Amino acid sequence: MLNQYTRRLIALASVGTLTFTLAACGGGQQAQNGGTEGETTGASEEDSQLSGSVAVDGSSTVFPITEAMAEEFQQKHPDVRVTVGVSGTGGGFKKFCNGETDISDASRPIKEVEKEACAEAGIEYIELPVAFDAISVIKNPANDWAECLTTEELETMWRPDAQGQIDNWNQVRDSFPDQRLSLYGPGVDSGTFDYFTEAIMGEGGASRGDYTASEDDNVIVQGVMSDQGGLGYLGLAYYEENQDELGAITIDDGNPDNGEGCIEPSTATVEEGTYQPLARPIFIYVRRSAAEEKPQVQAFIQFYMDAANRNLVSEVGYVALSDSIYQKALSRFEERKTGTVFEDGSTVGVKLNEVL
Amino acid sequence: MTANQRDNLFKPARGFNKLSERLVVFLFGLFAFISIATTAGIVLTLGFETINFFQKVPLWRFLTDTQWTPLFVNPQYGIFVLLSGTFLTSVIAITVALPIGLLSAIYLSEYAPARVRRSIKPALEVLAGVPSVVFGYFALLFVTPLLQNFIPGLQGFNALSAGLVMGISITPLVGSISEDAIYSVPQSLRQGAYAMGCTKKEVVIGVVIPAALSGIVASFILAISRAVGETMIVTVAAGQNPTLTLNPLVSVQTMTSFIVQVSLGDAPTGTLAYNTLFVVGTSLFLITLLLNIFSFWFVRKFREKYE
Numbered sequence: 001m002l003n004q005y006t007r008r009l010i011a012l013a014s015v016g017t018l019t020f021t022l023a024a025c026g027g028g029q030q031a032q033n034g035g036t037e038g039e040t041t042g043a044s045e046e047d048s049q050l051s052g053s054v055a056v057d058g059s060s061t062v063f064p065i066t067e068a069m070a071e072e073f074q075q076k077h078p079d080v081r082v083t084v085g086v087s088g089t090g091g092g093f094k095k096f097c098n099g100e101t102d103i104s105d106a107s108r109p110i111k112e113v114e115k116e117a118c119a120e121a122g123i124e125y126i127e128l129p130v131a132f133d134a135i136s137v138i139k140n141p142a143n144d145w146a147e148c149l150t151t152e153e154l155e156t157m158w159r160p161d162a163q164g165q166i167d168n169w170n171q172v173r174d175s176f177p178d179q180r181l182s183l184y185g186p187g188v189d190s191g192t193f194d195y196f197t198e199a200i201m202g203e204g205g206a207s208r209g210d211y212t213a214s215e216d217d218n219v220i221v222q223g224v225m226s227d228q229g230g231l232g233y234l235g236l237a238y239y240e241e242n243q244d245e246l247g248a249i250t251i252d253d254g255n256p257d258n259g260e261g262c263i264e265p266s267t268a269t270v271e272e273g274t275y276q277p278l279a280r281p282i283f284i285y286v287r288r289s290a291a292e293e294k295p296q297v298q299a300f301i302q303f304y305m306d307a308a309n310r311n312l313v314s315e316v317g318y319v320a321l322s323d324s325i326y327q328k329a330l331s332r333f334e335e336r337k338t339g340t341v342f343e344d345g346s347t348v349g350v351k352l353n354e355v356l
Numbered sequence: 357m358t359a360n361q362r363d364n365l366f367k368p369a370r371g372f373n374k375l376s377e378r379l380v381v382f383l384f385g386l387f388a389f390i391s392i393a394t395t396a397g398i399v400l401t402l403g404f405e406t407i408n409f410f411q412k413v414p415l416w417r418f419l420t421d422t423q424w425t426p427l428f429v430n431p432q433y434g435i436f437v438l439l440s441g442t443f444l445t446s447v448i449a450i451t452v453a454l455p456i457g458l459l460s461a462i463y464l465s466e467y468a469p470a471r472v473r474r475s476i477k478p479a480l481e482v483l484a485g486v487p488s489v490v491f492g493y494f495a496l497l498f499v500t501p502l503l504q505n506f507i508p509g510l511q512g513f514n515a516l517s518a519g520l521v522m523g524i525s526i527t528p529l530v531g532s533i534s535e536d537a538i539y540s541v542p543q544s545l546r547q548g549a550y551a552m553g554c555t556k557k558e559v560v561i562g563v564v565i566p567a568a569l570s571g572i573v574a575s576f577i578l579a580i581s582r583a584v585g586e587t588m589i590v591t592v593a594a595g596q597n598p599t600l601t602l603n604p605l606v607s608v609q610t611m612t613s614f615i616v617q618v619s620l621g622d623a624p625t626g627t628l629a630y631n632t633l634f635v636v637g638t639s640l641f642l643i644t645l646l647l648n649i650f651s652f653w654f655v656r657k658f659r660e661k662y663e
Contacts, residue, residue: 160430164423182511182597182607188427189621209425209432212513212597212607215620223595223607226500226512 050077052296057085058092058105061133061191062282064316066105066304072312073303080296090114093285097123102290102297106283107133107195109342124288124338128329129352130304132319134236134279135196136265137249138221142228145169145176148250148262151277154200157183157231163208169229183211184223184232190215192235192317199277217317221246235317236265236279253277270319273350280347282318288338305330321352328356402641405634412628418635424598424609426632427618433632435639437600441608442640445519445590446583448604452523453579457530458572464531465538466560477535484528492592495521500593513595513607522589526579533578537571538564570659577651581644587612611636 056066063086070082087095089106096104097118110118110127118125137154139146146169153172156162169176186193188205198204212223217238224230225245239246250262259274269275284304290297303309307327310320321329341355410418413433421434460480464473499517504510510517541564549559565572595607596617609617614636623630 160428163425163428163430163432180509187617187621206429209428209430210423210598212595213427213617214596215617219596222496223512226504230512 050296050299051079052294053081053083054103054297054300055083055101056103056105057087057095057101059089059107060086061107062105062130062284065131065313065318068312068316069304069309073300082300096285097121099123102287102294104285106285109340109347110285125285126288126291126333126336126338127340128284128286128305128333129281129321129325130284131282131313131321132270132279133195133282134270134275134319135192135233136236136239137233137251138224138239139247139249140224140228140230141247143247146249148252150252150254151200158207159201160206160208163210179229182227182230184220184230185211185213186234187213187215196233236319237314237317239265251278267319271322271352281352288336301333305333325352325356332356402634402638405631406638409631409635422600427629437598438609438611438614438636440600440602441610442584444515444602444604444608445522445594445610446580448516448519449522449526449583450580452520453526453530454576457527458534461531461534461538462560465535466564480528480531488525488586488588489592491521491525492589495589495593507605510605511607513593514605515594515608516604518590518594522583522586525589526582529582530575530579533575534572537568541567567660570655574651574655577647581647584643585612585640587616591616611640
């Protein structure tokens with residue numbers, strides 16, 4: 001009897017110790033995170049007398065960045081309330097041109113009809129790029145046949161009617177070897193999924209369903225890395241951080257106007273506007289009157305455009321702009337330059353550094 | 357001392373006793389009822405949402421589609437795709453767990469010296485206490501690369517290593533319960549068999565195992581239920597690619613890992629994505645229920661009573 005008790009006790013104690021150790025690890029990490037947050041927010045406390053509210057709405061793609069900025073900003077200025085809605089770019093502009101919001105998140109430049117609506121309501125806006133939304137297509141390092149893929153080939157792999165049909169590399173291009181093609185990508189709730197399907201298939205959400213879909217980037221990477229015929233796509237920021245272990249595929253969109261031939265994914269090609277169609281700048285639009293009348297809006301934009309906060313952009317998975325673009329954007333804001341630089345509403349081939 | 361005095365001395369406070377007795381009955385009954393209420397709640401929720409699902413998707417598609425892509429533009433609802441994943445990983449796990457568990461149980465209870473038994477059994481129990489997510493990463497980051505050395509074409513996520521490791525994780529369950537059953541076979545049976553001139557092997561195989569059969573089978577069924585319902589190991593190591601296949605070398609999706617996949621994103625109430633969670637949950641529930649009923653029937657039918 002006693003023996004049985006001792007045995008149970010040993011077993012229980014071991015399990016208990018293990019749980020405790022794990023819990024302790026988790027706790028440690030949390031404390032660390034708390035520490036770094038504290039450091040960034042403790043930097044300046046002098047202008048915390050700001051108050052009032054900032055109303056933001058719009059694209060779900062820009063939402064994570066604005067949300068991260070808003071959180072950090074509100075820690076500095078506890079009396080300011082920044083509300084961030086997710087109505088989509090179009091829905092956001094509707095409210096914006098109605099004068100309901102101060103700032104509108106947008107994953108594309110403003111459209112002609114939206115410009116007219118704003119003009120009618122007498123809303124002037126300042127257009128500011130905040131980051132690049134870019135996707136990299138990754139392959140296994142042992143894959144020596146697919147250096148470059150065209151957008152048509154990507155569409156062949158991923159379009160909805162490829163489901164159950166396309167499962168070998170030689171179906172994608174005749175010169176590719178007879179090798180099973182296994183696909184990895186984000187799930188349907190991811191902004192990356194929306195953008196990829198929009199850019200490649202021309203219709204948001206149009207994708208085959210028989211691939212390993214995960215909201216966790218690590219699963220995609222793990223799958224592609226351990227599978228010779230693996231191919232996946234994820235945010236460029238993740239690829240840039242893990243470049244050494246991942247193999248990226250260069251993309252040819254068949255349009256020589258934005259770079260001839262195959263373009264490799266990198267911050268440079270993204271900024272030049274040649275890594276198409278898998279990269280686009282994303283924006284916020286600020287109502288001019290709000291910027292002038294509300295000091296809290298002004299402070300929020302200055303915080304948003306501060307190159308020191310660019311780590312927040314890459315933390316949520318986007319490519320931050322270069323310092324000079326941030327500077328130009330900020331001076332655009334200070335000079336209250338209204339209107340859009342994308343007259344035809346397209347960002348393809350546009351070099352932000354030149355047009356701002 | 358008068359009789360009256362004696363009565364006062366020994367009379368306990370019966371009124372209070374009765375009250376506390378009833379209170380205790382009520383309290384304990386309440387706690388017992390909690391588990392019943394929970395089960396009823398689960399069954400009701402599963403039932404309602406499953407009905408909602410079948411109002412949108414006909415049952416025959418659920419049973420005959422050969423793909424499972426309910427969240428995409430070309431939705432297919434073949435539950436057998438997920439069933440095949442669950443079946444495949446469970447069969448591999450059971451193939452590992454049943455022999456190892458049973459043989460180690462026989463060794464521990466019949467052959468092992470007391471000293472060995474004392475150290476091995478707690479070790480088995482510690483193995484049972486390892487969190488399954490740890491087993492999952494063990495399969496993904498250790499077992500799979502190891503197996504890829506021998507098996508070319510083994511995908512990074514595959515049913516094989518997930519199944520093997522899941523087998524190891526449920527071995528203690530089989531071992532521990534079978535060992536209890538074997539150990540509790542009365543000594544007199546063994547002695548009787550020895551008296552008839554049986555060898556040790558004959559005693560174990562011919563007398564002890566049949567006598568403990570109902571307990572052993574109960575442990576098997578429990579282990580199968582665990583394997584079917586196991587979530588973290590298959591989610592981490594078997595991948596999340598719904599494939600209708602019995603090939604253990606490729607990535608599959610089990611019923612449980614589909615639930616994890618959908619729950620990680622947004623599944624707004626009332627949408628089809630939300631309903632699929634429940635219809636898969638119901639399928640899982642039915643499988644384990646059937647297993648439990650079978651185990652209940654088997655144990656009652658084959659239990660040997662030695663008084």
